[in-house]
Amino acid sequence: MRKLVAGNWKMNGLVSSQAEIEALKGLTGSATCDIVVCPPFTLIDRAVERVKDSNLVIGAQDCHAQQSGAHTGDVSAEMLADIGARYVILGHSERRVSHGEDDEIVRAKAVAAHRGGLIAIVCVGETRHERDEGRAIEVVGEQLRESVPEGATSANLVIAYEPVWAIGTGLVPTNEQIEEVHAAIRQMLEERLGSDGNSVRILYGGSVKSSNAEAIFGLRNVDGALVGGASLKASEFAGIISAAV
Numbered sequence: 001m002r003k004l005v006a007g008n009w010k011m012n013g014l015v016s017s018q019a020e021i022e023a024l025k026g027l028t029g030s031a032t033c034d035i036v037v038c039p040p041f042t043l044i045d046r047a048v049e050r051v052k053d054s055n056l057v058i059g060a061q062d063c064h065a066q067q068s069g070a071h072t073g074d075v076s077a078e079m080l081a082d083i084g085a086r087y088v089i090l091g092h093s094e095r096r097v098s099h100g101e102d103d104e105i106v107r108a109k110a111v112a113a114h115r116g117g118l119i120a121i122v123c124v125g126e127t128r129h130e131r132d133e134g135r136a137i138e139v140v141g142e143q144l145r146e147s148v149p150e151g152a153t154s155a156n157l158v159i160a161y162e163p164v165w166a167i168g169t170g171l172v173p174t175n176e177q178i179e180e181v182h183a184a185i186r187q188m189l190e191e192r193l194g195s196d197g198n199s200v201r202i203l204y205g206g207s208v209k210s211s212n213a214e215a216i217f218g219l220r221n222v223d224g225a226l227v228g229g230a231s232l233k234a235s236e237f238a239g240i241i242s243a244a245v
């Protein structure tokens with residue numbers, strides 16, 4: 001399966017940061033994977049213009065479940081599609097924790113993403129405590145079952161497995177731990193989507209760097225990465241992308 005490497009800039013980036021996208025274009029012209037950059041809302045419009053005629057596409061980090069209405073401060077999937085975004089990250093643990101987003105909200109947002117024509121990158125992952133209790137697969141399974149909407153297909157859905165304890169910490173699960181969870185996700189996707197579940201890309205996220213990317217991409221059922229901090233610097237992100245063969 002062709003790999004997908006997505007960069008989540010989180011709440012980072014000013015207009016001047018567009019230079020990183022320009023640099024990334026120059027460094028990834030011969031990449032053999034799909035590449036998505038998800039800057040903050042404020043930069044999406046400009047970023048879409050920048051990546052025209054390149055192999056980069058632009059995504060967003062969230063969307064509202066409704067198409068329009070009295071939702072101060074929110075942005076709909078249709079608005080994102082309207083300015084050229086192609087993907088949207090949903091259910092990131094930073095939103096599940098600090099914005100109280102539960103699986104039902106994530107599912108409603110995924111429905112909205114599909115309605116708006118966006119590809120939803122749905123994030124799942126256990127906390128340290130849940131892993132220590134031996135509940136990682138149970139927790140991820142529950143999130144997956146409840147967050148993935150009817151109508152999901154390999155064309156409009158990507159799953160990102162992000163153990164909460166590995167995000168921004170420099171800690172990475174063992175190869176066995178990653179393979180075990182990704183295999184469980186694959187099985188659940190097959191049960192849910194039939195043979196098409198085999199074609200849904202499952203990304204790993206959490207402290208991915210150019211120095212560990214090759215090993216992670218070599219694991220079974222790892223179809224790419226969702227990269228946070230290391231996506232902010234074009235040269236480092238390009239190093240990850242070049243490992244995704």
Ligand SMILES: O=C[C@H](O)COP(=O)(O)O
Pocket residue numbers: 008092162166167168169170205206207208226227228229230
């Ligand atoms: O969305 C990306 C993840 O939260 C991973 O972040 P990180 O690469 O900084 O650990």
